[in-house]
Amino acid sequence: MQLDTESEQAAGAVHSTGTARAVRIGEGCLGPRAAADAARVVVVRAPGSSANVGPGFDTLGLAVALHLEVTALVPAGAAAQAASRTAADFGADFGADFDIEVADERGTARGAEAARNLVVVAAARAAAAGTALPRGLRLRVRSAVPRGRGLGSSGAAAVAGAALAAAACALPLSRAAAAAAAAALEGHADNAAASALGGFIAAAMPDADGPDRHDGRGRHALPAITAAPLRLPPAVRIVAAVPRFELATHVARAALPTAYARADAVFNVQRIALLIAALAQDSPDPASVASAMRDRLHQPHRAHLVPGLADVLALDPANVPGLLGVCLSGAGPTAVALATHNFDDIGTRMVAAFRAAKGPDGLPVEADYLVLDVDREGVVVDELPPECF
Ligand SMILES: Nc1ncnc2c1ncn2[C@@H]1O[C@H](COP(=O)(O)OP(=O)(O)O)[C@@H](O)[C@H]1O
Ligand SMILES: N[C@@H](CCOP(=O)(O)O)C(=O)O
DSSP: EHHHHHHHHHHHHOOOOOOEEEOOOTTSSSSOOOOOSOEEEEEEEOOOOOOOOTTOOEEEEEEEEEEEEEEEEEETTTHHHHHHHHHSSTTTTTGGGOOEEEETTTTEHHHHHOOOOOOOHHHHEEEEEEOOOOOTTEEEEOOOTTTTTSOOOOHHHHHHHHHHHHTTTTTTEEEEEEEEEEEHHHHHSHHHHHHOOOEEEEEEOOOTTTTBBBOSOOOOOOOOEEEEEEEOTTTTTTEEEEEOOOOOHHHHOOOOOSSOOOHHHHHHHHOOOHHHHHHHHSSSOHHHHHHHHHOOSSSHHHGGTTHOOOHTOOOTTTTTTEEEEEEEESSOOEEEEEEOOOOOHHHHHHHHHHHHHHOSSSSSEEEEEEEEEBSSOOOOOEOOOOOGG
């Protein structure tokens, strides 16, 4: 399935392919739809994600039922105002005079400070591909996705921002477009595609050597990404053991080698194929899944950043009922287990394995576990009456 943002936007198309479900802003309205030139309240909800899923470095992603929600007050006349402004109106310093406000659990930011919030950055970039964000946006952000833990908080924020941009500018939105916009910001497509599309996905960035895309007026168009939904049996849930420290993705990426031995590349390519095949079964064979979730591209190179990881990864379905396999979640430090039952026992074992290790301060690595459903919906956008803000 080719997800091409440019052609969708050019055609103003909103279509449903069944798998890359498209959504029109306002679809699923919870209240009466406001007139287009009246103030509107738009609610965007995007799930977090667990990227890589073992061997699928920068490729596989699994959306998890932990959500980031943005409630936006879009001022009256926003669509016309956005259409009349161009991307050039809003340069790198757009935040300095940009009338925007973001409130989240860390407080309220305005202007230039608000413009550095990732949700706003993502909205601004996505909007710049076609138009500019209107002035006067008021955002409230609530996120259940812990930041910097490997559960895709930045991907969720980027997807939500892209969806918000479309809503604020009254443009049609497809989940594919939101995924592409967020992937362009993240630099890898796994989190973005999972947060935008939901479920278990494979995703790829466009060919790095491809042509730079412009729309002829100097505006940078968002690159298409390629994504495909993968089967995951309904019984599978995710047990996430979340250490109580942050690990920024850019730090964990800096720990990776720039080149790999052919044997390691082949090891992972084989296991990605085997993992997808094993999880396509109604009752996946735990030994097959666990073996296919092994990785040589990122986990060994990041293990020193996540004390206890080796012991968590050593949990074996042969000894743990319900367990299918364990891996580092995204860039870490969270570890996730795929499981069909016995979730609390699995979470307890993962936390105990972390606790048996010592952190850099010489103290045990404390972690908490969450039992999460797979989010099968991806990003959703609703519209509420203005008094709901
Ligand atoms: N709700 C949010 N609002 C604003 N920025 C966010 C939000 N969630 C995440 N971010 C940004 O993303 C960063 C974490 O991203 P990253 O290091 O990729 O970790 P992860 O995506 O695994 O949580 C945060 O430091 C912050 O800059
Ligand atoms: N493929 C990326 C995924 C990063 O995910 P995050 O949730 O840690 O941001 C990587 O492994 O670097």
